[in-house]
Amino acid sequence: MSAKGYRQRCDAGGISYAAMIARILLLIALIGVAPMATAQHWIRENARPGDLTLAAQGRVAPVVIDPADHAVVAIAAADLRRDLATVTRATPGGDTQIWIGTLGKNAAIDRLIADRRIAIGTLKGAWESFLIASVDKPRAGVARALVIIGSDRRGTAYGAYELSRAIGVSPWHWWADVTPRQQASLHVAKGLRRFGPPSVKYRGIFFNDEDWGLVPWAAATHALQEKPLGPKTYAKVFELMLRLKANLLWPAMHKVTQPFNADPANAALADRYAIVMGSSHAEPMLRNNVGEWTAPPDDFDYVKNAPGVQRYWADRVATNARYESIWTLGMRGIHDSGMVGPSTIADRRATLERIITDQRGMLDRAGIADAPQVFTPYKEVLDIYRAGLKVPDDVTLMWPDDNFGYIRHFPDQAERARSGGSGIYYHLSYLGAPLSYLWLSTTPPALIREEMGRAFDRGARQMWVANVGDLKPAELATDYFLSLAWDMEATRAQPIDSFVEGWAAENIDAAQARPIADILRVYHRLNFDRRPEHLQWHLPGEKARQSPLSIAQADARLADFAAMEQAVTALEPHVPGDRQDALFELLAYPVAASAAANRRFFAAEAHDRLRDSDLAEAVRRGTIAHAADATLRALTHHYNREIADGKWRGMMAVEPADGQWRSYRLTPPILPAPDALSAPASVPTIAPLHIDPVLAPRQFAVTKGWRLGDGLGRHGAILAATGAGSSVTATITLPAGQWRAVVDILPTYADRDSDPLRLTIAIDGVAHRLAVPRQTGDRDWAQAVLDNRIALAVPVDLPAGTHRVTLQSADPGVLIEAIRFEPVNTTGRLH
Missing domain, CATH: 3.30.379.10 (Chitobiase/beta-hexosaminidase domain 2-like)
Incomplete structure (x- = not known):
């Protein structure tokens, strides 16, 4: 899209051209500038x-x-x-x-x-x-x-x-x-160069929830002559994997997709490309249950129908034993649901142990007893594991995140001693509660580094798999995940901006790599604050409620998005013509689409808030919401129909794409009736905001025992404790009034899910021990993953003046985003 088009859209959003330039320059200055990435010189x-x-x-x-x-x-x-x-x-x-x-x-x-x-x-x-x-x-x-x-x-x-x-x-x-x-x-250049071995033995991706992109694209555009997904598509996937030094694929598995092994050519092709095939936690023994189990779902019951289930698994062992595979052990329901049959934890544990023994017997009889095997304690299976489930020592334990990028369990000493080792199943895309994120890729690389680095340090080095959804537009996140898996130490030693700058130089334009990295930094910060797929503040099934942002706060957020769009517009003419499609796919579309999604939501919300008090302004906001909706349609049409000569037709679908899986997905936005709307008569300035005092991580004098993590959080960095015995201190001067400190942390986990996260903060020499329980699946967890934040209030009121704030200790995994100071009203409540 042209610079003029971007400017017109931003002007319609109520932001002046000059204000956008000033704001993006300010954002970049506040966050800092990355050093130039080092290029390959050999x-x-x-x-x-x-x-x-x-x-x-x-x-x-x-x-x-x-x-x-x-x-x-x-x-x-x-x-x-x-x-x-x-x-x-x-x-x-x-x-x-x-x-x-x-x-x-x-x-x-x-x-x-x-x-x-x-x-x-x-x-x-x-x-x-x-x-x-x-x-x-x-x-x-x-x-x-x-x-x-x-x-x-x-x-x-x-x-x-x-x-x-x-x-x-x-x-x-x-x-x-x-x-x-x-x-x-x-x-x-002369010299001998050595590469490998990789940091993680098996490194791969999982195509999941492919209904809205990968399958429609393959069926309608890329491979019209084969059932999706077939060899023509997988050949392109396998080539990409080898170029990224990946070696493992969990294939797509929804009902809309032909099971991978339904076409024998797929497995033969994977073998030619030396790609190791596996299957997800819900698909034991390389079986795609939603496509291959043809009996009633209730018959997928090992207690009542063990012979039938055994035949089903044994058939796949017979056809695929000659290929390099990783065999998923255990059993869940047909489609990512709990196991059918046993009702108590004890019965489930006993049944799973019997199932694993029988599955390993099948592999033994096929002559592949030493083939790698994996067991994933995902969702309810983690409870069974913790109830004493016995998993053979040579089986890899695959630890999942909570579906939102926060790993639930890290190997303990006994688990690190297992010969099968540990792995991580990590989500970059997700369909499920409380709300899905299937459209844009907004997981910050810095969060991937923090969580996967912590897992690596605790011994999870056998197998990493990232759920990448439809793959596009998760190119950067996928690349970074696999780069960590190939060479953890070298990759995480780079500042995030340096990695992104090098990636931008390679994939868009070396001359524009610095500003592209700056834009992506802001993109990840804004969308970490709230993903575009999570632009509703009520959970599914609850009564609708408005966002906690005032109109002025929402306008400030939209100004940041508009400034980011303008930064893309400013560099667009300088990118070579043959890289314009790459620029749009990798940068312009996610930036402009996320901005339009926010503009649509907050303008529609402002319309509803102002309807009774300021009809003219409400009408103007409603017009902005409709314009943003039209922009989303135009951007997506351009992606699907126009770039690369229509190569990606069917790939991009704006969330929510349809009415499927409604209980897990964003409620379609309700826009004002268009007949009552008109074009805005003028462009107002952004309302002034009251900014509460904040201590950002960079304001602390970081000493041994603490570290700054760059590229993460709303303030450009996080603060984490690395050992006992040290503290970090900063001072802040509060204006008139009474104030209360609130410590914002990311919703990470202790080493073990369900254990609380703890930290100790001292204000003016008085220590306060804070703790927050972490129970995956409850309402607090749901709110935390949508907010990407847990707010811990310090139970003391502070007067105006200068205060000394000391972070004395924190559990492993506590990532401190900031300490905010909120005003307290006369009743003692935070405003």
């Missing part, structure tokens, strides 16, 4: 002494493999050849070659190793590792070779795609229309 256009030349003067090094190598190596090599041709527009030839091979599967590379031409070190036997080295005269007629050696089949493929990425081909080149930059010459 591939360059201009040669230096000792470099190996891959492309020059119209010729590019040919890619050579051994036909005896794995199928995925041939696939990766073919993709690399295409990538080299796309980037250089050169013809293969010359006296330099690119050799790609797996240890023990490439005779020419094995000879180089045997002749000690390459020191592979600990590569042999390593998991999914590779090295890249240059070799002079590797054989007669070849002057030099760039040799990529993998420890196993995926390691080799990752190596080929690592070279593709280094020459400028983004992993998202197809999925986000990231056109590679042309480079006539390519030179490799």
Whole structure:
């Protein structure tokens, strides 16, 4: 959308052009500026002494493999050849070659190793590792070779795609229309480069709730000749996974989707791409229950119908035993529901133990007893586990988050000692209570870092899976999740802005990477405050109620959104034409759509509030709400029908997309009757706001035992305790009146779900111990995940003047967003 269009929309929202520019500059200044991300420098256009030349003067090094190598190596090599041709527009030839091979599967590379031409070190036997080295005269007629050696089949493929990425081909080149930059010459800096092993053994994604994007798009646009989802779609998925160094997929599983194994070509394709297949916590033994269990749901009962259920599972073991898979053990209901049959915790525990024993027996009889197996204590199954469920030691325990990005349980000492290890199932998209978030991707990368980093430090390193919904538009969050899984220490050592800046440089435009990272910082901050899918403050089934924001507060929020939109408009003309589609998909659409959703909601709410007191202003607000609704339709039409020549038709659906699953989804917004509305006669200024005093994390003098976490929360950082014995202090001066401190924390968990979160705060030397119970599923939890905040009031009134505030201690996992000071009225209540 053009800059003029953005400006017209923002003006309709009641914000002046100049005010928007000033506000976005202020937001960026307040939050801070990220350092420039470090680019990869081992591939360059201009040669230096000792470099190996891959492309020059119209010729590019040919890619050579051994036909005896794995199928995925041939696939990766073919993709690399295409990538080299796309980037250089050169013809293969010359006296330099690119050799790609797996240890023990490439005779020419094995000879180089045997002749000690390459020191592979600990590569042999390593998991999914590779090295890249240059070799002079590797054989007669070849002057030099760039040799990529993998420890196993995926390691080799990752190596080929690592070279593709280094020459400028983004992993998202197809999925986000990231056109590679042309480079006539390519030179490799001298030196040997080692990669791997990964921080987490199995790293993957889960397509879920695919009804509104992935399946309609595949059925109507991408793969019209096959039932969705089929091999044509999964081939694109598998390529992306290899480019992101992922290795595990839980396939889509709703009723609208053909079960993955219903078409044998899918499993065969996954094997060719060396992708490990698994299934979700609700689908034991690689079975898609909603599509494959054809008997009545009540028959999916192991107490009454064990033989029937066993046959159902054994059939899948027989067909898929030859493939690399992770077998989900246990049993739940047909569609992500509780187990049918036993009614008490004790009976459920006994039944599950019997089920797991029988399932492992099936694997043993098929000759794959040592295949990786996983058990996920999700929702009610966690209660059964805690009641003493015995899970075999070599089975991975997969710990879930609460569906909103906050992990419920972290491995204790006994669980860390298990040979099967622990994993994490993490949501970047969710359909369920209290309200779903299926449309835009708004989980901040910093929250992913905090939660997954904490899990990693506590030993959850065997298996990570992110629920990515339809994948688009969760590109950044997916990339960051998998980057942490591949190399935890290097990834989390980067400030969030640095990572995002590097990602923006790779996928949108290096020249605009800094402002793009600034915009995405504000985008995540505003939408962390309230996701666009959560723009209602009553829970499903409750009486509707208005938001707690005054009209002036809502206007200030909308001004921040409008300023963010204008920042996109300002950089849009500077992005190259062949990256405009990527710009729209990765930045402009989520920014503009989230802004329009907020404008629609708050303008409609203001109309209702003002209808009886200021009819003219109410009418003006109603007009803004309708304009925002039209903007959402236009943006989504542009995404689905116009960008990339209509490639994404059917992919994007504004929440709520339809009337399905109404109990879990946003109530459709009610807009004023259009006939009574008219265009606004003037553009008012934003009403002045009273800002209560706040101590933000950066105002504390951080010492040993505490740390600042960047990129998270409403104030740009969070404060967390890292050890006992230290405290942090700040001072604040309160204006006239009586005040009460409120500590805002994120709704994280103690190491164990249901344990309270505790912290101690001292004000003017008087300590106050605060605690909040955390019970997943209750109303307090529901409100906390929608607000992304828990407010803990300190039970003491403070007069005007200067006060010393000390954070003395906090439990592991407590993330402090700010300490606010709210005025107290004459009755002792907070205003």
